[in-house]
Amino acid sequence: MGPPGSGKGTQVKRLSERLGVTRMSTGDLFRSHQARGTELGLVARSYMEKGEYVPDEVTIGMVMEWIDAPEQSAGFVLDGFPRTLAQAEALDKGVAEAGGIDRVIYIRVARDELIRRLTGRLVCPKCQTPYHAVSAPPTVEGECDHCGEELYQREDDRPEVLGHRLKVYERETAPVIEYYRRSANLKEIDGEGTTEEVERALNVAA
Numbered sequence: 272m273g274p275p276g277s278g279k280g281t282q283v284k285r286l287s288e289r290l291g292v293t294r295m296s297t298g299d300l301f302r303s304h305q306a307r308g309t310e311l312g313l314v315a316r317s318y319m320e321k322g323e324y325v326p327d328e329v330t331i332g333m334v335m336e337w338i339d340a341p342e343q344s345a346g347f348v349l350d351g352f353p354r355t356l357a358q359a360e361a362l363d364k365g366v367a368e369a370g371g372i373d374r375v376i377y378i379r380v381a382r383d384e385l386i387r388r389l390t391g392r393l394v395c396p397k398c399q400t401p402y403h404a405v406s407a408p409p410t411v412e413g414e415c416d417h418c419g420e421e422l423y424q425r426e427d428d429r430p431e432v433l434g435h436r437l438k439v440y441e442r443e444t445a446p447v448i449e450y451y452r453r454s455a456n457l458k459e460i461d462g463e464g465t466t467e468e469v470e471r472a473l474n475v476a477a
């Protein structure tokens with residue numbers, strides 16, 4: 272867990288590869304539905320472009336269906352879910368029989384750094400790898416290192432939407448951090464070092 276731009280997508284990819292388990296980013300899944308023009312994608316777009324959360328009744332069903340698939344039976348890492356108390360309660364209930372959640376990791380980053388990261392972020396439309404124009408540029412300008420696809424700036428990274436996303440995070444998701452702090456399996460890490468420093472801290476916490 273962590274605010275927009277804290278490095279969840281960057282780190283979850285590395286962590287799931289290290290642990291040899293599957294991963295799911297709700298944001299990436301919504302964007303892939305949008306790219307395929309599904310009904311779910313259309314619904315999600317109407318919220319995401321304004322920096323609002325997609326309603327719980329849509330999001331919870333989508334994630335729980337993914338968790339129930341046989342591919343996830345060996346364990347998995349979630350990026351961007353849960354983000355509301357209703358989502359956290361649904362997740363706890365849904366995985367209770369399988370032993371519950373092992374760990375919740377909260378990546379802490381100050382607001383100024385979040386804004387710096389998100390306003391410079393570029394993303395691959397195919398594999399969703401995030402880059403940064405200054406601190407993590409691709410090898411060839413404007414092209415994904417893995418797919419060669421042309422990188423783009425996410426609509427919700429525009430400055431006029433960004434401030435609202437941070438507000439929604441504080442209103443809806445900060446209480447979820449407190450919820451997991453009370454349930455004693457939350458680990459907090461400093462997300463302001465280099466990507467490698469954050470990865471090392473995350474590996475210790477995980």
Ligand code: AP5
Pocket residue numbers: 273274275276277278279280281282296297298299301318319322323324325326330350351352353354355358388389391392393401402403404406407427436462463464465466467469
């Ligand atoms: P989502 O795509 O999950 O967006 P987010 O939570 O706002 O997070 P970001 O993807 O913006 O940031 P990140 O933390 O993954 O950082 P990243 O690694 O890319 O969700 C988008 C939208 O979908 C939501 O607003 C909502 O509408 C909807 N949605 C998603 N889940 C939902 C849910 N559960 N319920 C309801 N609605 C939901 O890194 C950011 C940048 O920083 C990159 O440029 C990267 O290269 C750079 N960077 C990363 N680490 C470092 C570092 N250590 N040092 C320097 N730069 C770094």
